[in-house]
Amino acid sequence: MRTIAVDEIISNIKEMCIEANHYLTADMEQALNQAADNEKAPLGKQILNQLQENLQIASNDMIPICQDTGMAVIFMEIGQDVHIEGGLLTDAVNEGVRQGYTQGYLRKSVVKDPIFRENTKDNTPAVIHYDIVEGDKIKITIAPKGFGSENMSRVFMLKPADGIEGVKEAILTAVKDAGPNACPPMVVGVGVGGTFEKCALLAKKALTRSLEEHSEIPYVREMEEELLQKINKTGIGPGGLGGSTTALAVNVNTYPTHIAGLPVAINICCHVNRHCVRVL
Amino acid sequence: MQENAQKQERHRDIMDRYITAPFSEDVAKELRSGDYVYLSGTIYTARDAAHKRMYEALEEGRELPFDLKNNIVYYMGPSPAREGRPIGSAGPTTASRMDKYTPTLLDLGMRGMIGKGKRTDAVKQAIIRNEAVYFAAVGGAGALLSKSIKSSETIAYDDLGTEAIRKLVVKDFPVIVVIDSLGNNLYEKAIEEYKED
Numbered sequence: 001m002r003t004i005a006v007d008e009i010i011s012n013i014k015e016m017c018i019e020a021n022h023y024l025t026a027d028m029e030q031a032l033n034q035a036a037d038n039e040k041a042p043l044g045k046q047i048l049n050q051l052q053e054n055l056q057i058a059s060n061d062m063i064p065i066c067q068d069t070g071m072a073v074i075f076m077e078i079g080q081d082v083h084i085e086g087g088l089l090t091d092a093v094n095e096g097v098r099q100g101y102t103q104g105y106l107r108k109s110v111v112k113d114p115i116f117r118e119n120t121k122d123n124t125p126a127v128i129h130y131d132i133v134e135g136d137k138i139k140i141t142i143a144p145k146g147f148g149s150e151n152m153s154r155v156f157m158l159k160p161a162d163g164i165e166g167v168k169e170a171i172l173t174a175v176k177d178a179g180p181n182a183c184p185p186m187v188v189g190v191g192v193g194g195t196f197e198k199c200a201l202l203a204k205k206a207l208t209r210s211l212e213e214h215s216e217i218p219y220v221r222e223m224e225e226e227l228l229q230k231i232n233k234t235g236i237g238p239g240g241l242g243g244s245t246t247a248l249a250v251n252v253n254t255y256p257t258h259i260a261g262l263p264v265a266i267n268i269c270c271h272v273n274r275h276c277v278r279v280l
Numbered sequence: 281m282q283e284n285a286q287k288q289e290r291h292r293d294i295m296d297r298y299i300t301a302p303f304s305e306d307v308a309k310e311l312r313s314g315d316y317v318y319l320s321g322t323i324y325t326a327r328d329a330a331h332k333r334m335y336e337a338l339e340e341g342r343e344l345p346f347d348l349k350n351n352i353v354y355y356m357g358p359s360p361a362r363e364g365r366p367i368g369s370a371g372p373t374t375a376s377r378m379d380k381y382t383p384t385l386l387d388l389g390m391r392g393m394i395g396k397g398k399r400t401d402a403v404k405q406a407i408i409r410n411e412a413v414y415f416a417a418v419g420g421a422g423a424l425l426s427k428s429i430k431s432s433e434t435i436a437y438d439d440l441g442t443e444a445i446r447k448l449v450v451k452d453f454p455v456i457v458v459i460d461s462l463g464n465n466l467y468e469k470a471i472e473e474y475k476e477d
Contacts, residue, residue: 064422242473
């Protein structure tokens with residue numbers, strides 16, 4: 001049994017919220033650079049160059065990459081041999097978010113009630129997903145999620161007979177419908193299988209996977225590659241203003257499902273696909 | 281004859297332009313879908329909650345917090361400014377959420393909008409009817425765009441925080457004409473151009 005104090009969790013989450021909103025991971029930056037080199041449309045290329053410059057300004061001047069610094073989505077993978085001391089874990093996570101967003105000059109985008117919509121003024125609560133794993137560590141992944149792209153995400157409850165073609169069709173439909181609204185070039189996170197909520201969670205998690213990694217399942221890997229090509233032939237392009245770079249990656253996660261169903265979730269993220277990982 | 285001239289104008293090459301806001305319909309009429317525009321002058325921010333409030337004010341016969349006439353509204357809610365800076369990150373938000381309110385505001389004299397993403401046909405018709413313009417700024421480039429904003433002053437609905445109405449002074453703020461006063465739509469045209477099947 002290893003003991004971790006809530007104070008350590010709070011301070012790490014605070015720093016991670018700030019870090020994620022000012023610096024993209026190396027694989028994201030690399031994918032944008034490559035896209036800027038390969039883009040066919042002159043205006044598309046110009047936009048991609050602006051996005052590169054935007055990343056430079058964000059890190060040099062400590063200005064958030066995007067003004068929508070998101071709702072804080074946090075994956076907590078907790079080793080079952082960890083003992084947490086000093087308070088309630090969920091409170092600690094939210095306190096870290098509160099400190100990160102208020103002290104880090106991040107935008108407060110969360111409203112208390114979906115209908116009455118009063119801003120909570122500190123970006124809490126976060127959306128927290130807990131997972132109990134083996135070991136005596138805590139792995140924290142913070143993925144601030146902007147809503148331009150979140151609003152264009154979809155869940156399809158397909159029939160088993162729709163098969164893999166149905167899945168591909170669903171993904172293409174979501175991407176085409178999203179178009180310029182989701183701030184392309186996008187990263188497309190897909191969850192296939194599970195239940196209604198499980199596939200959405202798989203899709204969200206897929207957005208945190210490195211762009212350089214593919215699924216270990218051969219047919220899924222092929223589908224990821226095929227769909228990326230197809231999406232980049234839609235013409236949507238950077239900013240939706242035409243071009244050959246509409247997505248930077250398609251990441252698909254799968255899970256066992258029920259004999260009667262084929263759930264598919266498509267969680268779209270813009271080019272500001274933020275995440276930050278630490279292991280305590 | 282006049283029709284011919286208009287037709288020619290419709291097909292002229294896209295170009296870089298420098299214009300100052302607010303501006304009249306005469307300036308808006310010159311802009312064409314695809315033009316790259318550097319905007320200077322004064323613009324106003326308003327997004328979801330501010331639009332709802334302005335719409336309610338109009339329904340109740342009250343005055344709006346600023347005169348819409350010839351003005352440009354930027355759909356944007358910034359992140360907080362660090363000390364010594366006018367504003368934080370300041371890129372566009374998705375315009376379609378304002379579609380419900382936009383025709384009314386255009387009919388009241390608003391000259392244009394800066395946002396990102398698709399608009400409804402009702403918005404397009406109101407743009408044509410009022411000789412207005414819909415610009416896109418690059419979504420997700422809020423740090424870069426903030427450099428073109430020289431000052432920011434909250435003029436109404438302060439309690440809405442990031443969603444308050446702000447008066448911005450901008451210098452060479454980069455935007456692209458998406459829907460022009462003839463109803464041309466760059467999102468539709470550009471996709472067709474680069475689609476491969």
